[in-house]
Amino acid sequence: MGTVGKALELLDYFSRARPQIGLSDFARLSGLNKATCHRLLTELQEFGFVEQAGLAREYRLGPAMLRLAALREAHVPMQEAAQPVLRRLALATGETAHLSVIVGEKLALIGFAYAAAHGTKVTMEDTEILPFHATSSGLALMAFAAPALCERVLAQRLEAYTPQTETDPARLRAKLDQTRAIGMAECTSAFEADVHSFAVPLFDATNNCTGALAVAAPDARVTTALAALIRTELGRAGADITALWGGSLPPELVTRWQNR
Amino acid sequence: MGTVGKALELLDYFSRARPQIGLSDFARLSGLNKATCHRLLTELQEFGFVEQAGLAREYRLGPAMLRLAALREAHVPMQEAAQPVLRRLALATGETAHLSVIVGEKLALIGFAYAAAHGTKVTMEDTEILPFHATSSGLALMAFAAPALCERVLAQRLEAYTPQTETDPARLRAKLDQTRAIGMAECTSAFEADVHSFAVPLFDATNNCTGALAVAAPDARVTTALAALIRTELGRAGADITALWGGSLPPELVTRWQNR
DNA sequence: ACCAATGGTTCAAATAATGAACCGACAAAA
DNA sequence: TTTTGTCGGTTCATTATTTGAACCATTGGT
Incomplete structure (x- = not known):
């Protein structure tokens, strides 16, 4: 699987039951190395697809979705x-x-x-x-x-x-x-x-x-x-x-x- | 810039004025090679972030945003x-x-x-x-x-x-x-x-x-x-x-x- | 008929990604 | 208080993936 796919797949782990996920949990869920997850998440964060929240610095979905979903629905x-x-x-x-x-x-x-x-x-x-x-x-x-x-x-x-x-x-x-x-x-x-x-x-x-x-x-x-x-x-x-x-x-x- | 960033940056070219973009236009807008754009878009498409539409097979934003935006807003x-x-x-x-x-x-x-x-x-x-x-x-x-x-x-x-x-x-x-x-x-x-x-x-x-x-x-x-x-x-x-x-x-x- | 542009493909060469091992911080257990 | 375990985070030699020039078939315009 390509690198882009690996990053996007991380986004699929978010759900209503799990709106925030820590770095080590991402590594466990995805089977990827923690360093790899960190790098992929950092790149997603640079574009607003995820953001870190709270003292535990867990990741959650970022605001980039809002614009893209609005564009998608407009069209x-x-x-x-x-x-x-x-x-x-x-x-x-x-x-x-x-x-x-x-x-x-x-x-x-x-x-x-x-x-x-x-x-x-x-x-x-x-x-x-x-x-x-x-x-x-x-x-x-x-x-x-x-x-x-x-x-x-x-x-x-x-x-x-x-x-x-x-x-x-x-x-x-x-x-x-x-x-x-x-x-x-x-x-x-x-x-x-x-x-x-x-x-x-x-x-x-x-x-x-x-x-x-x-x-x-x-x-x-x-x-x-x-x-x-x-x-x-x-x-x-x-x-x-x-x-x-x-x-x-x-x-x-x-x-x-x-x-x- | 990393590979993930290049792919996500392609998504930023969509707007209300330009809801659909062809492969060659993506290459011109991004300055990336057409083959590179094609590969990045194919990977985005596999995860539902873009889809191809119409006879000209232009790309538009896919349905993945809908779920992610709903999750983001729920949280x-x-x-x-x-x-x-x-x-x-x-x-x-x-x-x-x-x-x-x-x-x-x-x-x-x-x-x-x-x-x-x-x-x-x-x-x-x-x-x-x-x-x-x-x-x-x-x-x-x-x-x-x-x-x-x-x-x-x-x-x-x-x-x-x-x-x-x-x-x-x-x-x-x-x-x-x-x-x-x-x-x-x-x-x-x-x-x-x-x-x-x-x-x-x-x-x-x-x-x-x-x-x-x-x-x-x-x-x-x-x-x-x-x-x-x-x-x-x-x-x-x-x-x-x-x-x-x-x-x-x-x-x-x-x-x-x-x-x- | 010719030309130009499109989406799409290939693969040797180039570049980026990977992950084992490590770090400091923090909290829980002993 | 000390020890242990887990967290997020970092490094860089090695490995894997990405790249893009050159090519293709198709389509539309002249």
Whole structure:
């Protein structure tokens, strides 16, 4: 891996659960030498991508992101366009809605909305980089994005996050065939125990599938009626976001999402 | 400069006026060889920091920023905290308000608000990386940030953006002394012709001056009364943002901003 | 048909990055 | 109080990566 890649990969270790990371922790997480981490972080810091904070001089993300994200959204308003639809979906279903997109070769959460309906809700704060094989969003993308994505995921070692996580490539392929047939992905306790989630693929202006929209609920709350409601609202919201992104749904998905 | 720095510097060429840039243009802008640019951009693309778009395969900022900016704001909500204050300032003064922060060694615009009061307004879309010596925000930072910033700026070749841009280091030092005495920076036609702007320094949670808040108006509209109004509202808004950022104003600034 | 510019590729030579070993500071344990 | 372990940080001989002149196919303009 190139030097630039090593530096950028350090940024992926930040999360809501871990907004600040010390030098030695970076070395442990990345497997790189502490001197190497120090040099990479110093260079990121010179450009405002990270900054040091507090007496322990831990690193956190810097202000450079703010300008670049604003520029990105000014030109390709994915997040901004999707946020009202996320809120409506959460309101309509009473559950958590979230949006993720392919970032490089990873699946990154870029927006979510909680419903006020319940005290118990599925929160998204513990991780913002999701596994493909163990989330409904990931499965939706594997099913509908360019085949290279699916092949790359299945070629890797697949981690079992719960006892229910499917890690056998052949069985995952069968599940993806089912996802394509239904037009929607669904999984239970694959990534977090007792969480049932549904997801649809989202298509951008080049009609490539580059994102997914999901609704997640505690398993115990998902009755047949709620599942039907979620599927209906998810299809509707997915069509809205694809349109807002300048894409078009493949005709077979229009049909499948309407015939619910 | 290290390899990581070269790659990150490519990202600084994006602006609202230039949201997409081709490979050969990157080579011209950066002075790097086209093959070098290609390799750096390919590595940025692998991590979602840029993506290629359209038939011409130009590069634009990628979705990685969205996640990182959200993480940054979740942990250090500078932009989000400041946005309502920016809107109120624009409304109160009837002119454009904008917020910039030090990013690495540059001054980056991260927020602005327009007033609806006039058809003619100062827009911020042509550049989001501002010069220090030729903007009121930059002068505020040079006056109140760590002295190393000021020394670094004055050690560089200072560009004359208009015939009125001050580029003589000795005269700039005098202007900075005046800015410190007043507690507020002011300049006319230094960066854009016929634009009069005022700025105050902003202090973060470590009580370092890392940002500036400015109001800009067409020169012809700036009467003595409007200037007084802008100074008053700017001081008030500057104190608000510093407090929201967890910082404290130096006591001498509290005094100067009150005695207007 | 010709020319100029684009994005993209190659690989010998040049340059930058690496990481084991070390440092001082600090806090916890003995 | 002393000892131990961990932190962030630094050095420089060795190793790995980057570089860029020269080339390619494609496209659009004249």
